[in-house]
Amino acid sequence: MTTGRQTTISPIALRGGLIVLFVVGQAATPPGFGLSGDGLAVTGLTLAVAAALVSAILLPAREAGSPGPVFLGIPLKIAALCLSAIASIALIETTDAGGPAIAALLFTVGAAAARHPLSRSSPVGIVALAGLLLAGAAGGDMQRDLSLCFSVCVAFLITYSIAQRRATRKAEAREAVLAERARIAREIHDILAHSLSAQIVHLEGARLLLRADRTQDALERVERARELAKNGLEEARRAVSALREDLPPLPVALRALADEFRTATGRDCAVLVSGAERRLPPETELAMIRTAQEAITNVRRHAPGSPASVRLGFHDGACELEVSNPAAEAPGTPGGGYGLVGMRERAELLGGTLDAGETDDGFRVRLRVPA
Template structure:
């Protein structure tokens, strides 16, 4: 019984046809009282009833009540013996109707924008978590696979070093995931510094070179732009480790006044890689589109190229 009462308590109250009819009758009654008394309370009651109607009902239902109020005032003016209706009162009725409807539309627009912002934030967090986990877990798998092979060869010291690297990657990935969820980005490093860190991680994990070349006058970009460039590089290098094992990589970042140009390339690998099918490229393209940029990825000159262009 208590659950039923709680459900009834929190159930939304929807306006009914009876309420609409009651408000229409109240409008007519207020007009009649105004015709008899010519007092301010009747006018106030008329405007309040009209405002409630517009607020609680859609336009297709509230508009007839507004027209009813206008028609009632015109008829009341004729019955009262006046040659012309009270234009001031008619103007007030129209103004209240339009103002209330405009306020209702603004509220609905703000609610829709709030919903869109929530959905966009969810998508952003999902991309963040995916990028972080894909980068961290892929590097851990490479180290653990190497540790397994080293243990079979009874090279325990090197295997322990690989396991230690995997542990450190798991720890840093967990910390970065927490920062992404809580949106703690107080003082991120400059983009070239962050890219250098990713290149060094790639070299440490794969024992293959990863060159970084930065051209143009380097400067700080908008946080979302820097984050997109950083995550794209991270995802691209992760894909190199997974799908082209044993291949080196190259990262080129070009600054110019109109935008930023990022290229991550790697030659083809003779070793078989892991199959694709993840959401990495989809996430990178979404980041680029949100910033008004473009991203392309595919085979180029016997290797693979990820190319991101974003405006500054």
């Protein structure tokens, strides 16, 4: 019975397997292992390469002064890689066919480039190139050793470039995590800071009114604070939901806000969308949804009995949101909510603009962001 689990080979097991494969391959390559002559030299050099690779690749390392068990410091690991390169070159010159030894040399250079910065890995490459040139000059087969020098350079450069790309991706991932944390902190701050500060004002006013025996006025202040707390809790829940789940498309989210407005007020809230609809970056969509939510909530609070109108326009390189309402006959509730200051700050962070103010027949909030 299959459980759906995927089995993976650990990097240590893979590297250890490659070292074992090198030893087995070298033993099968003429003249092979022996106790005298070339066989003894091949045996000693093979074990030297294997031991150096085990020390440099498999054993844990630590920087000087850092906590943890002491195995090999970084300088000793670089020295072990240099020893592996020298022993591999000696094997190439000793054996008739240097296949496993050549693979060990390229593996050594690649491991140095992949595991260490350029200042530490370059000595291994230099030792390998110098050893090949000296061996070619001494053995008279300069053409083969020059081709090996080229292979060493290619292996070093390719492995180093791959390591740099991985480091860049990790750095970008860390930056993305930090940016996401900042966005979440700003989102929660915008909701709670404004809501709680307004509640404190009303509760402080209620306390003073109670001391003056103005019970009815104090009760009105408490009810306003309660309404602010309720609205702040709803907004916080929406924010957490938006941060944990994928945001719906902008038109869908705006129509949902319009439906809530109609249900709560019994007044119309038209949603008009123009231009070719497309998805925007999550932070941009969230800012536009929050702006529409605040603007529609302000219509309910400050213009009771007034209908609302929402317009969303997709333009080349920009997206524009406009929420407007005619003037109301009855006065609304002062204060409350995020306030337009937070929306303006959010727009500026995205490189956009937010304009809000009275018009000839009512009030309008307009947000324009690059997209």
